[in-house]
Amino acid sequence: MSTNHPANRLPADETQPPTAPADALPTPPRYRRIARSTFADLSPLRDHADYRRVWFGQSVSSIGQQMTAVAVSVEVYDLTGSTFATGLVGLFSLLPLIAFGLYGGAIADTVDRRRLGLIGAAGLAVVSAVLAAQALAGLGLVAVLYVAVALQAGFFALASPARSAMIPRLVPAHRLPAANALNTVSMNLGLTVGPMLGGVLIGAYGVQAAYLVDTVAFAATLYAMWRLPAMLPLGDRKGRASVLDGLRFLREQPNLRTSFLADLAAMIFGMPRALFPALAVTFYGGDARTVGLLAAAPAVGALAGALFSGWVSRVHRQGLAVVVAVIAWGLAIAAFGLLRNLWLGLLMLAVAGCADTVSMIFRNTMMQVAAPDEMRGRLQGVFIVIVAGGPRLGDFESGAVASLTSPTVSVVSGGLACVVAILLLAARRPAFLRYDARHPTP
Incomplete structure (x- = not known):
């Protein structure tokens, strides 16, 4: 596909000055200027629909994933009573993150990044559904939880470089700092809200409730990725990256x-x-x-x-x-x-x-x-x-x-x-x- 195809163009540069004289433009009230200079710049969300959908989907799925992380730790400890066994959850997630993080980045430089993001989100949703099923069935197998955690880390590492590499194609360059700030909001919403909601759900309905909510939450990411145009890397894509x-x-x-x-x-x-x-x-x-x-x-x-x-x-x-x-x-x-x-x-x-x-x-x-x-x-x-x-x-x-x-x-x-x-x-x-x-x- 040509890089001039609309699906592969970079966002239009919105930094051009207005045609009207500067003194003809209305000056926003002082409190609005202070708010704009203080609070997070929401213009990427307001003006770029594709970015808005990706951001919302990522925020929802991040909260769900943190709920699942809490649920896995709780379930492993309940099954084993061992802090060492619970600590192994981190080891089983680290190795796939490193391996698939590097190779996921290489894959993202040769294929349609939208499709890679879809595959990663779908894989994560399937793993969460499997976790919910094993909890509802009462299998009680720690090995299943370790395998699931490793698969989650692998799918996340496979898709995350593709999602991040998309951002400069969804917003113009001068809005990238604002977009990255909003991405940080999304990440930390997951880190703060996810464990709290997970704890409440687990305490009230068991670990299966957290897994089920996480599975459903991936619908937002899948929808956002589905609505994107093709995201083929620009430049020479011959051979392998x-x-x-x-x-x-x-x-x-x-x-x-x-x-x-x-x-x-x-x-x-x-x-x-x-x-x-x-x-x-x-x-x-x-x-x-x-x-x-x-x-x-x-x-x-x-x-x-x-x-x-x-x-x-x-x-x-x-x-x-x-x-x-x-x-x-x-x-x-x-x-x-x-x-x-x-x-x-x-x-x-x-x-x-x-x-x-x-x-x-x-x-x-x-x-x-x-x-x-x-x-x-x-x-x-x-x-x-x-x-x-x-x-x-x-x-x-x-x-x-x-x-x-x-x-x-x-x-x-x-x-x-x-x-x-x-x-x-x-x-x-x-x-x-x-x-x-x-x-x-x-």
């Missing part, structure tokens, strides 16, 4: 490579998630509810950061913004490690989550704008691997340091090490600080 070619491309593009390394620095050194159970007891004298609050605080901060992201579209020095956001993350984590008041600690974790959202918005925008369309799928695949693997490496780092020293030393040193690492990256690649969204260079 190699994962190694994507990694070589990333190695040769210093700005994009630095953005990935910045995220790794934040996740490996500044992620104290594995220490939350110990900190809940030693810092605050709390229990499992305290652990839940600590785990939820970064997601709440991330959601707040996305909701109040109206300013991000006006930031052109996006590399500098990433560095500042990662520094803020590291300092907030270090401050969390020094505090012994629960509410102040939760506040610092929320600040860290907000900073992480800012970093993610700009890193995603840089990747979508600076990378050519035929490479976006593979770069999104690498991004999934980093997002999945980085926090787990952070769990290992924080746990190892805490076992050698103390939880306090682990958290504080990790936050400060994150700051040092990002400053070293910036010193080694000063051009990253000068990256300008108006003249993007990978």
Whole structure:
């Protein structure tokens, strides 16, 4: 299919000035200007129907998937009574995420991304239906749950690069920061609302209720993907897209490579998630509810950061913004490690989550704008691997340091090490600080 076909054209550039004189245009009231500069920019949802349907479908299915994640953990623990068996759920999901994340990105650079998104959503819906069926039948087989979790991770990793690579085709370039902020809202709605709804449903009707709701929720994503036009990658699509070619491309593009390394620095050194159970007891004298609050605080901060992201579209020095956001993350984590008041600690974790959202918005925008369309799928695949693997490496780092020293030393040193690492990256690649969204260079 020709790249001039309407289904493969990029969105029209809406940045052209109006034909009427500027002084003839009505000036919005002051409160509207303040609201637009403060709250999340909703123009991608308002003006781009395809993006709106994809965003809504992703939001609904994300909530359902988080409900299923809670239900699987509850069911495994009920069947085994073992925290080790419950922890294996994460391992069974990590390996497919890494493998299929890389190859899913390569596939997304050679096929119709719409079709790949449909296949992934349909596969996830089928797996959720199987989970519901086994729960209703009372099979009680932990192996079935492990296999289902692995299949879920595989289908998600297969389709996610395709969905992400679609976004620059659904909205014009100048609205990508706003669209990425809205995507962050969607993700964190799932992380906050999903577990809460899942807990209520499981407590009232059992794990099968969460699985059934998740199955039905995928209808929104399937409908959104069905309504899209064909999304064939632009450029030369001859032959197969190699994962190694994507990694070589990333190695040769210093700005994009630095953005990935910045995220790794934040996740490996500044992620104290594995220490939350110990900190809940030693810092605050709390229990499992305290652990839940600590785990939820970064997601709440991330959601707040996305909701109040109206300013991000006006930031052109996006590399500098990433560095500042990662520094803020590291300092907030270090401050969390020094505090012994629960509410102040939760506040610092929320600040860290907000900073992480800012970093993610700009890193995603840089990747979508600076990378050519035929490479976006593979770069999104690498991004999934980093997002999945980085926090787990952070769990290992924080746990190892805490076992050698103390939880306090682990958290504080990790936050400060994150700051040092990002400053070293910036010193080694000063051009990253000068990256300008108006003249993007990978």
